[in-house]
Amino acid sequence: MALDSDDIHVATAERIFSDRADLQTVAHDRDGAYRASLWQAVEENGLTIAMVPEEAGGVGLTLEEAFSLLRAAGRHAVSVPLAETMLANWALAAAGLEIREGVLVPLVPAPRGHLAIDAEGRVTGVCPEVPFGREAGAFVALCDGPDGPVIALLDPAACRIEEGTALSYEPLDWVHVEGAPAMASAPAGTAAALPEMAATARANQIAGALERMLDATVQYAQDRRAFERPISKFQAVQHLLARLGEECAAAVAAAGSAADTLSRGETGDALLLEVAAAKVRCGEAAEAASGIAHQVHGAIGITREHALHRLTLNALAWREDYGTEAHWALKLGQLVSAGGADALWPLLASR
């Protein structure tokens, strides 16, 4: 794969994904047998602690590198809680807590849930639609504390997990917490940016899925023949593919720019602009690109047998996580409308 081949970590990850979770294998798999071996390889190679600085026991990639690793995971529609565990370990380290082995799942309750921690370290509230909730060895929750945001480590056994399913058939569970004692907790510090980190992670996964969708759809159009020629020779199909390419490009650009912003440690309005733009634009791109990819594939693309749905359904499902397009658009719109006509351009031009 040409992209990011300069980055050895991404190349390693890419190899693991294609060896252990090749798209076609996964599409045929009914009982998730491949997952255990994929997870083992992911953990053994340190991908789950990629975002954690070396001093805190991690691999110490820059956030930009770590997000491009997640873009690679998106290209393979990786269906183990890799992004989740990476984010959770990042949050633990950022709050000065010990990182952990095993599957970790972050609880980012905003915008539609809420978690609070009291002075005794008891956590109460609900976190709706938690990807891979049921698989967590521990939860890493962003809670409102008496003196500001707190990162709390929770034992899933002390929570009530209501199972649900995402559009992509991955687990999407509600986590109810009623006074569960935190196993560890600390003021969030820089980990208060967990919502921005998580949204940027999803944006990058979507961008990766779109890159692969583009590749697969262009290839399919060149192979598939109708009316005695490859369908790629029809101008209508070419224009659909051009639009798919454009949406893919927009997603890559938006997700990459947000990753770069977090990597530089920027905060405030600039960070909100970048993250909101990435989540909104990648969500929109996921929708447009999936539609085109399916249209160009014809009937074969809507079979369970064909791997396309791994990319399209995951990209669409990722729109829902850590704030939808509407959620982030509203936050960004509130910022811009409060600033007035003269503040918009300086904000855009500061990037």
Place this chain on the structure above:
Amino acid sequence: MNVALRFDPVRLPDHCQDLRQEVRDFLREQVVQGVYDPTARSHGYEDICRFAKAVSERGWIGMAWPREYGGQERSFLERYVVSEEMLVARAPTRRYFVADRQSGPTLIRYASEPIKQRVLPQIIAGEAMFCIGMSEPNSGSDLFAAQAKATKVDGGWRLNGAKIWTTGAQHADYMIGLFRTSQPTRENRRHGLTSFLVDMHADGIKVSPIEMINGVMEFNEVLFDDVFLPDENVIGEIDGAWKQATSELAYERSGPERFLETFGAMRAFLTAVEGTDDTRLQEGLGRLIAQLHTMRRMSVSVAGMLEAGREPVTEASIVKDLGTVWDQALPKELRTLISLMDYDQYDVQAYRERMDFYTRMAPKLTIQGGTTEILRGIVARGLGLR
């Protein structure tokens, strides 16, 4: 991956942001001094001349060009910053914009030495306005159908025929025009066109302005009746203009003018809704800003590729297609949102007047400089489909 579309998160270096401040201060001063009115729909010839002189004095025309022709060899990213600040401030850049963006770079690359020595300093001085003579009544998207003719005569060439939709021709000093010098060959229908530097003040040229649906006189018909040009005005290879066209497109297509033409509509909207707490408006606005920001980041990324000496033709076409489609839809999107506001909450008449201006202008955005369909064809080629 077979298809690699790269849009790296290029950041403008710090010195660009200092330059940005200089440009802003300069523009504020120009407005205060009454050199131009940022709310005017269009600007008169005297205004654009005065403004070009002032910009030239700051060294911002041809700023990235070689020193031997009067340029300053500043970076393409610096030029980008100057250009976007001018656009957002609705500055009257018409007198030098085309020359600075594409005609000058074309001359630097392909023109004869005497022409470069003479004309480039004129551009840099803000004294040479350019227009682009490609389209004809029977040749638009299909450039290679051009029929306006250049016939070889002693010491030069004679031009005959018509160009149309030529932006700025009524005031231009020069045109870079495409003329037929031979018939196409069976193997290559692109063969036979040659690029010329035309002196617009020469005898035999007749320019007639054409009014657009928004009331602006922007483009023209240009008739050539036995217009003489000396040999040194040939730009590049005789019969081989098609080889020269593609590299310029990346400059022409990826700039901020491809998504900021209706920025004035966004400003008018923000003024009208300032302080609103209607979440529907805020959400709609947020989406538009997310899209706008993404396009600008893509455009800056292409500027970075150009600065690095690459020829990102596909990426530039992507920016232009996404940008112009977005820009065109902006008045429509804003209309949907403002319909949610009560009439006593903003100056309805003033707002409508501005928005109507942009709605009338919107259709041209996806036609000028290569239509949507042509751009998608180029992107498809970049994807290996053609």
